Amino acid sequence: MGASGHRPRPKRQIALVQILPSMLTVGALCAGLTAVRMGMSGNYLLAVQLILAAAVIDAIDGALARLLKADSPMGAQLDSLADIVNFGVAPGTLTFIWAFGEFRSEGWIAVLIYASCCAVRLARFNVEVGAEPEAPPKTHFTGVPAPAGALLALLPMYLAFATDGALRLPAPVIAAHLVVVALLMISRIPTLSLKNARIYRANVKFFLVGTVFLGAALLTYAWTTLVAISLLYGATVLWSFLGWIKARKRISTKASEGER
Template identity: 50%
Template sequence: MATPPTRPQKERQAFSLILLLPNMLTVTAICAGLTAIRAGVHGNYELAVQLIIVASILDGLDGRLARALGSASKIGAELDSLADFVNFGVATPLTLYFWALQDFRGIGWIAVLVFSICCVFRLARFNVGSKTGGGLGGAYFEGVPSPAGAMVVMLPLYVSFAFADGPVVPPLVISLHMIVMGLLMISSLPTWSFKTTRISRGNVKYVLVGMAAFGAALATFAWQMLILASLAYIATVIWAWVNRKRLSRR
């Protein structure tokens, strides 16, 4: 018969609540993504987009917090990957579908499926690369990351919220936009990784002022700023495509 664990052993098996905070953020992000789907079903598209953006912010925080607390784990990494698929590979394309593609069912639904499958392949490739040391590494990702792909694929929604009360982009263009973004996620195109960007000590104050100005503009003109941010990211992807041979050799 196995000996029951002693009190010190039980204490060693216990976790500090703060060490669970990264996983709690990940679960909150999943809840945000699922609630975004619910909001999309009920036609509350602005709330759906806002919840997906919240999920992307939490996605950027949970891993960094886990590393800062020394609580990174295999389960946390897998949970984070599943959260990314729910939020960016399911909630995002479904929101676009409910918003503008329900009357364009054939090509519209194909676009949703292509984007979702590309997202799950992107995440699987990233997981394998992180375990085996593959990928480009350094200052570049291989392909567009799933959070960035989700934020950019919602560009037609931002345009609509900023300048009209309904879709202003034809359904065919929205569908093609989704397919292209999906293919970019699984491409070998080197895309800029903001995580490795270094700033000289003398420029820190200017960056902080710029971030404060961007935050204030985002709070005041949210959809317009998201349009600009999406177009700026698209510009970096185009630049990476033009310089792909040189960047792949790094």
């Protein structure tokens, strides 16, 4: 017993495997910060690869936490803070270092808008999840998710390196592109989600072969492959946007007819 007569509270122990998801999240955060350092050193390919690695980790750490029954409020907050750095600060800073040599003030404004919108998007996501913790998983995202936003934000860099500088966009265009991606992240446009995607068991082998092919393409023809992936994803966002506009018009028309 202690001096006050109370028994000391026993120290709580947890299995090391329970903190594995948080360890992965911290690893992703380190990858995002190192991406900035690589950009400052001029190693843009490695910087982009580190951001992609952070995106892959972000896709699995939450699922792993649920699988191990190790999800916690602290883990969720840590994940969001890491995402702000990895998909908001890192891509924005990387773009600033690479693109805005003589356009620094205006370019920095675009970077601030992008990073701020990424933070707002993540905060909105946390609020929506917290408000409906038992809600069934959605079949789509609301707005472009942060990892996909990072992928799209760096598209001008992919284009420039894939074409050896032939398609290097002017700095004002790159800044405008960054702002457009920022607005897409905080928009209400329903965008593609693969969280609940299913495939037939017989097609698993084809999926694995496709994954190997994509990985090999990213390692061998990184810039060209990133351009293709970004344009393909951008096409799905455009398709979703057009469908969203049509749906809103349809609802508006029905509402107008109902008032008559």
